[in-house]
Amino acid sequence: MSRGGSFRPYAPIVVVALLLALLPAVVGGSPFYLRLLTQMLVFMALTVAFNLIFGHTRQLFLCLGALAGTGAYVSVVLTMRLGLSPVLTIPAGMAASAVVGALFSYASVRRGLGLMFVGIVTLAFSLTFENLVLGLRDLTHGETGLVTTGLGLPVMEHRFGAYYVLLAALVLALIGYEALVRSRVGLAFRALSDDDLTAALAGVDVARYKMLAAALGSALLGATGALYAYYNGFISPSIFSLTAIDVVVLVMLLFGGLATLLGPVIGGAVFTVVNELVRPLGSLNVLVYGALMILLFVFREPLVAALTRVGRRTAAGVSPRDLAAGRSPREKVV
């Protein structure tokens, strides 16, 4: 098995990076489409993070928006209150999200039924975060939200600048993801996503690896949320709500394929288009995503099988030895 040393596994990331880098030119710099594309990058990065947490270690985090919001609010509030540069506060936001994520992971993996408890606790955190932001009115201005322009990150206020910063973040996340999955840690992820008990018997510290995935994924969620905050120029609790973020990311990942490198990119691209199509439906778009979740999950197995076949064919030119070594049957991940 070729691990490390080879750059060929990263070829798909280079292709994706080049394609995404050219997209602003394709749309001719139109502000409307550029905004759409920037949001697409944000959702792709969030989905990469969720893929790490759910796709690889089967922890159903239902607080993606809240964790992204934690990163955003911690960074913005620290910047505003202490006059620090966002360059310093964004890592602080990431750390805050990572700690929260790891905590939920810790609480649930220590006991059996982890899957269900993590779902319950994180869903509760979604509502807690929203109410906390509303409650700490002095710091967050509640529902009114905070204006984030002019806080010392001018590159995020330039529309091309923001696009390429977020693209860089996404590419870094994808590279980090691929490196992680190909490392010893990735082997542990693969073992424990097949079966917790078997992995533990084989000497994998299941709790530690689950917490690691949760912390890294949450840090990425926090970073993305914070970057988005400075790009958007405004944050409010509804931007990070369950219906605005979690449902969309869940559908993107279920559609794109769990535990795959390009699943989040494909799902993100497809559902950015879908999101635009359902926007005029108003509150009905929640219904569309709910129905999609049910349908995608019912028909997930045939869909993933089809995607894996396509993926194998494209990947075959990249690294046949890895495939021969059996890059984990993806259908079995969940």
Add this chain to the structure above:
Amino acid sequence: MTTSLIIDGLIYGLQLSLLAVGLTLIFGLGGVMNLAHGQFAVVAGITAALLMAAHVPVPLAAVLAILAAGLLGLIVDRSLMLAAYRRTGEQRLLFGLLMTLGLSFVIEGVLNYAFPETALSIEMPLPALDILGTTVRSASAVVALIAIVTLVALLVFLREAPLGQAIRCVIQSEVGAQLCGIDPSRLRTIIFVLGTLLAGLVGITQGLTASIDPNAGLQLTVFALIVATVGGVRSILGTMVAGLLLGIVHSFTSFYIGAYLTFIIFLVTAVATILVRPRGLLGNWT
């Protein structure tokens, strides 16, 4: 003040218990944690509000609305839940969580789209009562009475009735129950409908004590999930006790500090319970 906060808390707690007991029963029998549970309460609440707007007498509207929630429960059980029950173990758990979360969004989307302005708030044309030196709204007293009668009836049913014993038997061991000639799939349907009827009842009692609108579902679901977690997801009595305790916590924190603290305390309590007493407050009692 303290007495009236405790009474308010108990009344809210009784409703949380009703909601969470449904969750516990459904989970105990089917291994599915219903993330759409609060939405069934909202369905009943909105149905009652619509019926009352059409000049149906309040008691009849309430009964019809609860039945509507139960009917929706029956449909969901026969379609989505059936798909979940075909799987086993962790697969079923995950499938159930994602399915019911999707269902929750579907119901919320439909209600928000079709009846965005509808909310249930029932006025009780009775004078306030005097209990322990504090005035209690008659609506609250009625809610407390309904909830207590329902919970006691439920406990007696599970303890004494043959059907109730069969249900507890499946909760203890599905295989053991099958060996005794009990058909778990039929009981699952009965319990799912019963659980959604209880949720529907909470929709009505929420309309009596406060109000319920199309956006109330998620919060009800989350509170019920936390109560079920703290009480122990397989313990019915524990769930009832946890509901009362958290109801009192809710009324004190909301009054003295702010609603947001309730969420934090609930969340911390749930996490602490999972860490310290993963089987819940009362362990394995049924």
